[in-house]
Amino acid sequence: MTEEVLKHPMTKDLPDDLNNGLRRKLMRWETLLMFFVAIAFFTNTQISPYFLDPWSLSDATFNFTEKAIIALPMALLIIARDIDLSVASTIALASVAMGFANTMGAGPIELAVIGMAVGTIAGFINGWIITKFDIPAIVVTIGTMSLYRGIAYIVLGDDVYRSYPSDFAFFGQGYVWGVLSFEFVLFLVLAVGFGILLHKTTFGRRVYAIGNNPTAALFSGINVKRHRLFLFTLVGLFAGLAAVLLTSRIGSTRPSIATGWELEVITMVVLGGVNILGGAGSIFGVFIAVFLMGLVTFGMGLMNVPGIVMSIFTGLLLILVIGTPIIWRRIWAARKMHSNSRN
């Protein structure tokens, strides 16, 4: 992550700018996102007359809720200058653990606890290795990405776990009130929780501090390592939670479950305006980005676009979303310099 800072030492925003320029820019980013959400929503109503049906809308949320639940802690992690590429593999590992526990006769609540516990342990291991040995998070989580999914393959091979208890289906398929699914309500509650955690608590301020300058954060008395370890563990816990929801929704476990999700989760976070180099971003932005991605992929599904073509879209979106502000900022800076020299 240091490469960027070194390459453009002058473009790094000063703390003073954070309250004026950057914050305003972020607000604009979120307005732009909402505008895109409106367009996507309108387009979908044109594609299918059934789209506006409440049940159809409710179905649409199932496609992205589990990923969105991981995107929330991932946003905190990326703001703190770290990244976790192993979340999809953590889902596979947690899901296999639940499948195994199911064959031993565990009940629905026990299954959910086991899934979340395995996720938490996986996240803790990531964080422990990264902070203990001071290794870049990218390499370690690329390693554990193979390791965790590899363990799932060792346990399950080309087999599949099925026949989860019927009560267990509630987590992924149940409805709380009318068309509101348990998953979706859980996501809304968690989004509010994470919004408060990041924007209204000391912990949240520290996350920004660590992301903006880890060394300065350390010297101002923040235990940087412990905070990073906690964030990795948190991401693991929520990957475990996503595993519970996903397994309950599809009712089976294969080692290839959730392949490629890490990319989609990171795209959601970055699309939400979180700076991939750390230090900036908001939960509200991620919240809107989640809906944008969900609506667009649902719309493409309505048009029968195959999944692999959607991945072109995801990849392009990731590059465009990060690239456009950088180019825009550069043009803006060049113009500003030009006008300054004229005065």
Next chain:
Amino acid sequence: MKNTSLIGKLISHREWLLAGIIALMLVGVGSTAPFFISPGNLAEVFDDTAILIMLACAQMLVILTRCIDLSVASNIAFTGMCVALINVAYPDTPALVTLIMSIGIGGVLGAFNGILVWLVGIPSIVVTLGTMSIYRGFVFLLSGGEWVNAHEMTPQFLALPRATFLDLTVLSWIAIAVTIIMLVFTRFTKTGLSIFAVGGNPKAAVYSGLNVGKYQFITFCISGAVAGMCGYLWVSRYAVAYVEVAVAFELQVVAACVIGGISIAGGIGTIWGAALGAIFLGLINNALPVIGISPFWQLAISGLVIVLAVIINSRSEKRGGRRILREAHR
């Protein structure tokens, strides 16, 4: 820093340590299954590892400049599909022309990554995570999800990597040639040495007149070109082209580099290390079935090896910067 103990010396000479471990593995597997270390079988294992060796050497250059290229596997699939379709449409194309075309196509894909990193300034991990799915999606658009099978490919298209010369396949010889070229490139050319400088300390590199982004661009072009060539060799060796060719192979490539002692923080690494790292992984992949372990273990073992290798690397490559203030916390 001087390490006087034997183990310290071995760890600081990672390539020798790795070579020793590889030799031990050969002895170990050979004692339970003697045919495994017969020259014929070793040649086969090397042939099987050739593509990984080339990709690891190219990836090393990218990692040296503090970047990473995760799009190589998708590049293989895309270029492989391109040349396979060209071969179906124009069966008269000589194999050598196909090989050169594959280098060109792969190079263009690599250059696209490089431009985004150099001129736009997006972190390489983001660029290549994105192009990883974009290139893979293009394979689908190109082929419509169809397979190109062996009977549709011409014999000369299929023959190139399989032809043997001095008991080794042409594929193996290409890998040896690429390794030697890379070795000369990194040790004796100005560009090669600049790549180390750029990764070792980008600030110092800028002040000594090197364009950091340009060298990153060059390494992405090389990585793409090598991946493209491997695309043709892969499709021709396995005699089939489809969308999922080489899925997740980029992880093996990065793993080979990490095992070979290439520092992900940039500036540290040797071609020998990358090649030995690749051979180490290739050996594990080939030895597992021989000693009766299910191939399902492969993924977890390479993951574990990556994690252990980075932990070991982190201890040997601590470069002590001067710290004026005492650290506040441990």
